[in-house]
């Protein structure tokens with residue numbers, strides 16, 4: 001009965017509006033952005049891609065417009081990166097992902113893992129999605145926050161987006177593989193203009209084909225964004241459709257089939273990092289060995305001075321200071 005009521009409340013746009021109204025402090029950054037981009041809405045109201053149609057596409061990230069292989073070296077700051085990172089940046093426009101091998105040390109990885117273990121042991125881990133994801137550990141652990149706040153990571157992300165990127169919007173930790181179906185993060189963390197999000201996924205142990213690695217479709221970020229109007233979401237003016245996310249996943253499967261996309265898997269050593277573009281299609285492969293863990297952490301970053309929201313539920317993103 002309680003679950004039923006909770007689901008009913010979650011399907012009402014009004015529930016989110018009231019929640020946002022009560023948390024306006026975390027939406028204040030949008031006041032100036034709405035003015036700047038010409039969006040005529042209150043910051044606590046629902047917002048989705050429909051609201052931006054009349055405003056045009058806005059200015060996309062620079063490497064979505066110009067091939068990073070041709071132009072990256074001409075932007076200030078490129079020389080600060082190692083040769084391996086420079087090569088990753090060069091291939092960004094074409095592939096939509098890049099790898100930072102050995103970016104976190106064994107000590108840093110061990111500290112993150114023991115902090116997660118501590119949160120779980122103390123019953124403080126913020127589990128979601130049937131005990132698959134631990135949300136926002138960065139808000140609970142000073143040690144994790146400090147480790148992931150590497151200036152070099154922020155420098156790479158800022159360089160890729162051509163706008164400052166200073167802190168993660170959220171963190172998610174996994175103990176086992178997510179086995180999540182293919183999706184683009186833009187359906188969960190949408191921006192106006194589109195494309196100003198990057199994910200940084202950190203291997204916290206060695207990962208191979210048997211413990212549910214992340215998979216992705218190279219180059220898929222260049223396909224059109226799939227947003228609410230591109231699948232049968234059954235939303236109404238007042239409610240969010242109950243099976244909207246499933247319908248979205250089915251639409252992405254169709255995109256994969258139509259374009260005959262071929263997946264790659266991210267096999268990694270502990271400390272390796274995979275960065276992916278806001279629209280790169282990706283997910284988690286099935287776990288072949290149920291006895292194995294797949295400890296990992298993903299951080300999602302928005303560029304500063306863009307509008308961020310959740311397309312499916314049409315909620316503006318609340319930004320808490322970490």
Ligand SMILES: O=C(O)CCC(=O)C(=O)O
Nearest residue numbers: 178179180214283284298
């Ligand atoms: O870690 C995984 O298996 C998938 C993570 C993911 O899809 C995401 O962070 O968007």
